Amino acid sequence: GNFMLAHDYEDFPSDIFTVMMGAGATVTVGDSSTGNQTTYSCTDFLNADMTTKVLISMQIPFAxxxxxxxxYKVSERHENAHAYVNASFRMTVDSTLTVTGTPTLAFGGIRAHACRATQTENYLVGKVLSNQNTLTTACNLMASELIPDSGPGDTKYRSQLSVNFFYKFYLSLLPNLPSSLASAATPFERPISTGEINYDTDPIEYPVSEYMPKIDAILQTSGEAHYADDTPVVQGTLYAAFVTSTQASADIESIDPSVALGMPGVVDFVSASDIPGENNVDTNVGVPAAYVEPLFASTSVVYYNQPIGLIVADSQSHADEAAKFVAVKYSNIQTPIVTIQDAINANSFFPEPTPFLSVNTITSGDVETGFSSSDQVFEGVVESPSQYHFHMETHQCVVAPEEDGRLVMHISTQWPASVQSLVSRVLAMPLSRITVGLKRTGGGYGAKILRSGIVGCAASVAAHKLNRPVRLIMNLNQNMEIQGKRHPYLTTYKIGVLNSGKVQALQLMYYSNGGATYDASMGSMNMALTTADNTYYFPNFSASGKCCRTNLPSNTYTRAPGCLP
Ligand SMILES: Cc1cc2nc3c(=O)[nH]c(=O)nc-3n(C[C@H](O)[C@H](O)[C@H](O)COP(=O)(O)OP(=O)(O)OC[C@H]3O[C@@H](n4cnc5c(N)ncnc54)[C@H](O)[C@@H]3O)c2cc1C
Known part of the structure; x- marks a missing residue:
């Protein structure tokens, strides 16, 4: 694989390829269309057409x-870092320190592909290494023939590195090196690293400024910390996977799980008709009926990958596989509204029905007066994109029915009380019968304030229906596809300034991409508006906003929501 990456991608600085080029290895390539096999040198392999071909073997000659x-290799770090320059040298030197045969001097990171310093190789044939002139001439020749192309790192640095590698190699071939040079000839051994933290604090102020290790620190760094998915699997546990929409804006004609139900290990398909209470996971109060976020879509879908149900099976892989085979028929398929500009063009904004679900315009002074007293007035647009939370622990919930139908769950959330009340609403079950346990979240960054309710409710409906423990551990793909991200913003601004540079007035109009449901859109927008003036004083200021409704998964709180660059 590494060889093929080197073949296909000029900018991939393969270490193995350089090493094998230096070793004089050859590779045998088989052609699947003809059945023929061809053996190439490393250099020729780079130019070989690999269409319909496969690498079969590599031959590494004995020394x-x-x-x-x-x-040799120099990179940013010892681990997980590509080389700035790597090198592989092979040379035969007899007892008189004379170079016999042609040496191989291979380098990566100089040209697009690994290359050889052929002029220096040819020069060295028959030369005596103990002669100072051999070293000087070889290094000069190498510096002149290895001019790095564009690539990572400074070209002068990479040129110097290649000569330095050769210098180290050269010295390693010489016996009885003086002590001043010996270290250059031996590879650098990095000792096991240690760390120490020093706190420059004043004991008089304690407990203020006193060093207090995070309680979980040892558990987390040693990997012993338990997350929801570490809850032990009890007998009878079932595994769930979301079935999601393949249209972003359409009516649902029919949902047919029959194929999925016949697949190995599948126990059930859980959908809106299994919800004993309200099909409603909206955390906002006063949402107009047409905008309410359902747990499982049943009549229409408003974003691609919207949950339609759960496949419940005897293993996660069975659930994941079968979830792809629930057949959903759509009608009235609409072109989705995706961007803020799409939404502005379609006049698609969330209504503001209550003071809680409203954008609060911020004003001080009078911007029109400010603009008229300005020497210059500028207008423009600033856009800031979305961002995935990348919590290491995905959304997940493990829920088990207890003796009389009560539910006990372990869920990754930033708001356990909200999960509890949503489950209560969806199952029409008193809060007192739902226990929400949470040891820690493996990262949330806002994604688990409002969005974890869907996961808790979905798993609970399945556990309640089947009277079995259910684990709903979202994989990274679904975590990124189903759950929303940071709100993108598009902001128009008008600013009036005096020629001295003093600002007279600033008028801002924010548009955010809320996705398909309200979720945190109003909250994020209001944070955007209240932080819009940042630390500056504008004598005349106005900031207003509109939350766009689009056919994306509902965007949600993300660290410092609405605080824009
Ligand atoms: C964090 C990180 C750090 C890395 N650091 C380095 C580094 O410092 N130095 C370095 O050299 N590499 C580095 N790599 C790259 C890594 O070494 C390569 O990804 C790996 O060697 C690829 O080999 P594989 O066998 O896993 O190939 P795969 O990923 O399986 O395959 C790679 C490609 O080769 C094709 N392929 C595989 N086998 C054959 C075959 N027999 N015939 C034809 N085509 C084939 C595949 O179809 C695919 O297109 C790094 C990778 C990561 C993720």
Missing amino acids: AQQETMMT
Whole structure:
């Protein structure tokens, strides 16, 4: 695989390829269309057409008598970092320190693909290494023939690195090096790293400024911390996976789970008709009926990947696989509204029915007066994009029915009380019969304030219906597809300034992309407006906003929601 990446991508600085080029390895390639096999040198392999072909084997020659091979690499870090320059050298030197045969001097990170310093290789043939002139001429020749192309790192640095590698190699071939040079010839051994933190605090102020380790620190860094998914699996546990829409704006004609139900390990399909209470996971109060967020879509879908139900099976892989086979028929398929500009064009904004669900315009002074007293007035648009939360722990819930139908759940959430009240509404079950447990969240960044309710409710409906423990552990794909992200914003501004640079007036109009349901759109917008003037004083200021309704998963709180660059 590494060889093929080197073949296909000029900017991939493969270490293995450089090493094998230096070793004089050859590769055998098979052609699936003809059945023929061809053996290439590393250099020729780079130019071979690999269409319909596969790498079958690699031949690495044994070292000859008196042959030495060394490899080198310099990268940003020791682990998980590509080379700035790597090198692989092979040279045969006899007892008189004379180079016999042609050495191989291979480099990566100089040209697009790995290359050889052929002029230097040819020069070295028959030369005596103990002669100072051999070293000087070889290094100069190498510096002149290895001019780095564009690539990572400074070209002068990479050119110097390649010569330095050769210098180290050269010294390693010389016996009885003086002590001042010996360290250059041996590879650098990095000792095991240690760390120490020093707190420059004043004990007189304690407990203020006193060092207090985070309670979980040792557990988390040692990997012993338990998350919802670490809840032990009890007998009879079932595993759930969301079935999601494949249209962003359409009516649902029919939902047919029959194929999925016949697949291995599948126990049930849970959908809106299994909800004993309200099909409503909206956390806002006063949402107009047409905008309420259902737990499972049943009559229409308003975003791609909207949950329609759950497949429940005897294993996660069975549930994941079968979830793809629930057949949903759509009608009245509409072109989705995706961007803020789409929404503005379609006049698609969330209504503001209550003071709680409203955008609160911020004003001070009078912007029109400010503009008329300005020397210059500028107008423009600023856009800020979305952002995925990337919590390491995905949304997940493990829920089990207890003796008399009560539910006990472990869920990753930033708002357990909200999960409890949503489950209560969806199951028409008193709050007192629902226990929400939470040891810790493996990252939330706002995504688990309002959005974890869907996961808790979906798992609870399945557990309640089947009277079995259910684990709903979202995989990373579904986590990114179903759950919303940071609200993108588009802001128009008009600013009036004096020629001295003093601002007279600032008028802002914010548009956010709320996705398909209200969720945190009004809250984020109001935070945007209240933080819009940042730390500055504008004598005349106005900031207003509109939350766009689009056919995206509902965007949600994300660290410092609405605080825009
Ligand atoms: C964080 C990170 C750090 C890394 N650091 C380095 C580094 O410092 N140095 C370095 O050299 N690499 C580095 N890599 C790259 C890594 O070494 C390669 O991704 C890996 O070697 C690919 O090999 P694979 O066998 O897993 O190939 P795959 O990922 O399985 O395949 C890669 C490609 O080769 C094709 N392929 C695989 N086998 C064959 C075959 N027999 N015939 C034809 N085509 C085939 C595949 O179809 C695919 O297109 C890094 C990768 C990561 C993720």
